[in-house]
Each structure stands twice: as structure tokens, then as C-alpha cells.
Amino acid sequence: MPNLRELQLAFFRALDSGTAGTTDPDPALLAVIESRGALDAAARVDVYAQMYWMRIADALLEDFPRVAALVGDARFHALARAYLTATPSRHASLRYVGSGFADFLATRASAEVPPFVPDVARLEWARLAVFYAPDAAVLTLADLQRVPPGEWAALRLHPVPALQILEVRWPAHTIWAAAGDASDTWKPGGTMLRVWRDEFRVYQSPMDAAEIAALVVLRARGTFGDMCTALAATVPAEDAAAHAGALLLRWIDDHVLAAPAP
């Protein structure tokens, strides 16, 4: 007779086997499960095995709807089963179950999924991370107007937690917006995306070289002066301050800068 630990380990192995293909419980597990009515012991374990992978596949489907649209339902479910077999959930919340899905898809790219799909998955995961990121009060124009002119160079501005910079090799934002168009006309193109939240809506936008340079400085806790220096490498030096000002206005409008600490 298995003890409780042995029983649970054997039960989970049976769930894993069902996810991989055919539920194949250990004989020692089957020996302690009662057959009754229309379902014998193996069929009863299989009820749980089917619910196990289907529940997690449904969670992945909810988190990666654009990926599912791109590869189709049948392929998506096959990928979900393979992913779950390789990467069982290690967190109490289903929210984290897809944390490795984009990297997993990258191992299947070209052979089983179009090559741009992993980047779309990365974007969908970044959007979720931003959606659930900590709330923060945002910087306003009035906050900036209170900064004395002599203090601007040393001013430190901080991004809100609900902001991610995502580097992709395909135009994932365009493919994402095309919602399910698995066209083979997509061309690779390295892009840095800004993903952010305004109230409770999530947005993404490609960044130009100047915005990338400026945001990298801010995320590294640099000053406004550092930001202007970085911008001078991407735009004419005499335009750097004006460019920095324009970026600040855009970021304030998008609610991606945090309010100063009280």
C-alpha cells in the first residue's frame, strides 16, 4: 500500500503521461483505485489526466490568443501539451504557467510554427506582465513645471513598473495587430518595442533609436542630463534638448513616468 507521498507522486506521473499522449498509471497506483460502474480504475485516472492538460491548455489559450490564432487550435493544443510535458507548472497560480512558453516555441520555430510566432508570444507575455504590474502614481506636466531650471540636469525620472522594453527580431506588434494573419509575407526586422499600460489598457509601440537611447538611460537610473547626452549620439547635438523635451511630453501623455516620491 503506498503512503500518501508515494500515492501523490504516482498520481502526478499518471497526469504527466496523459499529457504526453496516453494515460499510463503505475500498476501500484491502479491497485489502490476502485473500479466502479462504467469506469474502471484506469479510466478514472484518465478523467483527471484529461482535465489536467485541458485546464492548463485553456489557460495558455487565454494568455496567448494571438499565437493560437496564428497556429490554429489543433496545433496550439498540441504545442500546449508538449510544453506542459516539458515544463510542468511550478507556481500555485495559473497566471505564471505560460512564463516559458515563448522560449519553448522558439525551440519549435520553423519546423512546427512560423518563425515569427515566438516573438508574438513574447509580446503577449510582456502585455500580461504589464497588465498585472504594480500600480503607481504617474508624473504630470505640473510636476515638471515645478522643477527649477538649475536642477534639470541632475533630475532623475523613473519609469512606472508597468513599462517593458521588448526586443524582437520580427515586427511582432504588426503581426499581433493583424490578429491571426499567418501570412508568409512577414519579413524579419529587429525592433525594440515599448509596452505600457494607461489606466487598465495595454499598448505597444516600436521605438526609434532616440527613444531607445533615452529610455535605457532612465531605466539605468540616469539623470535628465545623461539622457540628453545619450540622445546627442542619435540626433544632432543642438537638437538633443528639444528631442528630450518632446520625449518627456510623449511619456507623460502615455503615463509611463512615475510621480516624484512625496
Place this chain on the structure above:
Amino acid sequence: MALSVPYLGHGLGLRTQHYPQITDGTARADWFEVISENFMLPGGRPLAVLARTRELAPVVLHGVSLSLGSTDPLSAVYFDELAALARRFEPAWISDHLCWGSVGDHYAHDLLPLPFTEEALAHVAARVTAVQERLGRQILVENVSSYLTYAHSVMPEWEFLAGLADRADCGILLDVNNIYVSACNHGFDAATYVAAIPAARVGQIHLAGHTDKGTHLLDSHVGPVPDPVWDLYRLALRQCGRVSTLVEWDEEIPEFPVLAAEAERARAVEAEVLGAYAESA
């Protein structure tokens, strides 16, 4: 220690589809039950909606991943997140399930059945005690639907649940739909189950629908509460008296007024049963 859980009336589960009605304040219920894990988040819309919900009515936290029966250590991360949620939203009570859902650091995200053995009872009682000490309050433990039973169980489920409540000094969330589903799947008498439950330990009742899969009943939480479950609810009310009751509806979720009508039906059944009961007493 006596169970210290208030009577809140007839509640509803908070689901994403009804967030707009919560936000504009038109969703009405005596209280709302929320799935704890859905709100163990750093921030964002769900927590804002829960804050709004808390302004409208009392809230209770109902967990699905505490894994009370698991042989893995209790998760410190999970506790910290649950405790933080409880501190912020002050739930009337916290509940989870009589089951296991994780082992070897892997989560099934399901409510897996325990064998009803002395070993399992001692194990779960110790875990519930530890949970209650950590949270500083009694919890309610819910019976689950099951699709298999173990040959080495030495007691019926109702004896296990009553024994757990006694040993761990916890409350019971009596899910009468789960009793019905398991009774049909395993061939026991649902009324016998209800009759064996210590009434003073029952802090909440769950009602829900289920699906006939041909070979077994599935606890699907879909559709209105079926008549046999209402009948079992009547029996539970006669056994336990007035108990906070919640209708679960998690698949093909209807518009809020349809869900609210189910809660009102539960209220009417309570009045019918307890009114008649009081007259006959």
C-alpha cells in the same frame, strides 16, 4: 473553539465578465466570493475591481491552490501573498479545499482526491492547523467533487471531513453539489453525508450545476442549480440552520441578473425551509 464566521446571506462569485457591473455599482449581492489566486497580483485592474467590490459588499477569499493535502511543504510565497491580500481586503473568512493539487514542486491546478486514511487525516489536520496559525484565523475547508476513490480508505469522506474539522478546529464549506456529484459517481447516499456533518462547523454552503458525461457527473459549475442539488440544500439547511450560501457558475457565465436570480432562489429556499422548520419546532 466555536466557529467564528458571520452569517452574510446569499452571495455570488465575482467573475471577470461582471467587472463592468461592479465598477458602475449595479452588481448587487449580499456578499461576493473571489478566487484568491486571481487576485494575488502586484497590481492592475483585478485589484482595482476587488477594491470596488469591497466597497459594495463583504468579500470572502476562496483559494484553489493551498493544496492542504499535499505532501510538499506549504508554500511560503503563497502564504505571504494570501496574507497580504487578507490584510488589504479584510475578508469575512478564507476557505480552500479538502484535496491536494501539487507534489514534487509541480502544480496540477486541480482538486485531486485524497485517500481517507488515518495517515491522510493526521497530515491534513496538521496542515490546516499550521495554515490557521499562520493566518491568525480559522479557515473553512470545502469538500470536493471526485471521480475516483481509493481502496485503502478506511472511513467515508464525511467522517474524514468531520474528523478534520474537529482535530484542526476549522470550519466547513459544505458544497452540496459536490456531495451530489460524488454520491452519484461513487454510489453513496448524499443524505447520509449531510446528516454526518457537524452543523456547528458549517460556515458556508456552495451550490452549483454539474454536467452528466454519461459515465460520470462532472462538477462543471455550468447552468442553473439542478433540482437534486436544491433538494440537498434543503436537507443541509434543516441540518445546519441558516448558513451563508453562494451560487457558483463558472462556465457559460450568464448576465449578472441571471446569476443574481439564482442567489435569490437560494434565499427563497432558505425562507421556505427555515420558515417551515421554525413553525414545526
